[in-house]
Amino acid sequence: MATHRKPKQNPLAGSTARTAATLALAGAATATALEGTGHATPAITADQAKTQVAGYYRQAEVATEKYNGAKERTDRARSALDRLQDEAARRTERLNAARNALGSFATAQYRDGGMPAGVRLLLSSSPDRYLESAALADRAGSRQAVAVARVRHELRDVQQVRTTAGVRLSELRREEAALAAHKRTIEAKLAKAKEVLNALPADERTAVEAADAAVDTVGTAGTLGKQATHSALAAAGATQAAPAASGRAARAVAFAYSAIGKPYVWGATGPSGFDCSGLTQAAWQAAGVSLPRTTYTQINAGRRVARNQLAPGDLVFFYSGISHVGLYVGGGKMIHAPHPGAPVRIAPIDEMPFAGASRPA
Numbered sequence: 001m002a003t004h005r006k007p008k009q010n011p012l013a014g015s016t017a018r019t020a021a022t023l024a025l026a027g028a029a030t031a032t033a034l035e036g037t038g039h040a041t042p043a044i045t046a047d048q049a050k051t052q053v054a055g056y057y058r059q060a061e062v063a064t065e066k067y068n069g070a071k072e073r074t075d076r077a078r079s080a081l082d083r084l085q086d087e088a089a090r091r092t093e094r095l096n097a098a099r100n101a102l103g104s105f106a107t108a109q110y111r112d113g114g115m116p117a118g119v120r121l122l123l124s125s126s127p128d129r130y131l132e133s134a135a136l137a138d139r140a141g142s143r144q145a146v147a148v149a150r151v152r153h154e155l156r157d158v159q160q161v162r163t164t165a166g167v168r169l170s171e172l173r174r175e176e177a178a179l180a181a182h183k184r185t186i187e188a189k190l191a192k193a194k195e196v197l198n199a200l201p202a203d204e205r206t207a208v209e210a211a212d213a214a215v216d217t218v219g220t221a222g223t224l225g226k227q228a229t230h231s232a233l234a235a236a237g238a239t240q241a242a243p244a245a246s247g248r249a250a251r252a253v254a255f256a257y258s259a260i261g262k263p264y265v266w267g268a269t270g271p272s273g274f275d276c277s278g279l280t281q282a283a284w285q286a287a288g289v290s291l292p293r294t295t296y297t298q299i300n301a302g303r304r305v306a307r308n309q310l311a312p313g314d315l316v317f318f319y320s321g322i323s324h325v326g327l328y329v330g331g332g333k334m335i336h337a338p339h340p341g342a343p344v345r346i347a348p349i350d351e352m353p354f355a356g357a358s359r360p361a
């Protein structure tokens with residue numbers, strides 16, 4: 001009978017098991033919830049996104065000016081190398097000509113067989129003719145010495161040019177490496193900005209991008225509206241340019257007005273797109289004044305002016321690193337190329353930290 005009895009159960013066992021299971025499930029749920037909270041990326045507002053994007057654009061612009069400087073140096077090094085290579089080719093031609101002339105003397109000497117002068121005199125059927133020939137040979141020897149000296153001179157010049165070309169080639173390779181590094185930095189910063197924008201809801205992203213792409217034309221001869229045509233802007237620019245500091249400054253300002261609405265393109269100097277220093281360089285180029293390529297060098301291209309002495313046509317610079325520039329047009333406003341996605345526009349000079357100003361002409 002004992003073998004058929006059911007084992008005696010603890011009345012608390014079932015309850016304890018159920019309680020443990022319940023606690024385990026609750027703990028797992030809590031852990032999952034906490035884990036999700038710890039790894040979730042908090043959504044950012046449109047204003048926060050604009051701030052982050054602006055920061056990436058600023059970093060990209062700093063890299064753009066470094067890129068522009070490296071490109072300018074690369075172009076100079078490449079031009080210098082091309083000139084040196086052409087010079088080396090010309091000097092090599094002269095060296096070969098000198099060697100050929102020296103070879104002619106050597107050939108003539110070989111034909112004479114190096115016979116002693118006394119023997120040639122004894123064997124000569126006409127001593128008078130021999131003595132005449134000896135005088136000619138002496139003069140030929142002098143010419144041979146000149147030819148040898150010329151070969152040495154040309155060879156020395158070729159070697160010097162080739163050495164200089166080698167230095168320029170090394171310089172060119174360094175600048176090309178710097179150019180590529182700055183380009184990668186620019187592209188990385190712009191990709192980060194795009195990533196932040198893409199994280200926004202579609203409607204917010206569209207609103208941010210639309211606001212950035214709008215062309216501010218307030219400050220021209222009247223308010224033209226955001227859809228104003230380039231011809232209307234150019235006409236307004238002619239009116240606004242009238243009080244410019246000089247005739248050249250007026251032409252630079254007029255050019256800047258005609259560029260309003262054109263896209264920001266990093267590394268570009270026009271005519272279809274500009275970066276900030278590319279716009280100011282092109283504007284003054286239209287006025288017949290050659291400016292250097294970068295913000296860092298443009299600030300020293302002309303006479304420095306105080307902020308309270310600004311006149312239309314002056315270059316206005318921003319940020320402690322002198323990484324942005326615009327063209328002052330009067331009334332506390334400038335025309336500048338802001339950043340990718342924001343076309344050339346009018347803006348108050350107070351919207352960025354002012355760093356200085358210069359007057360090219």
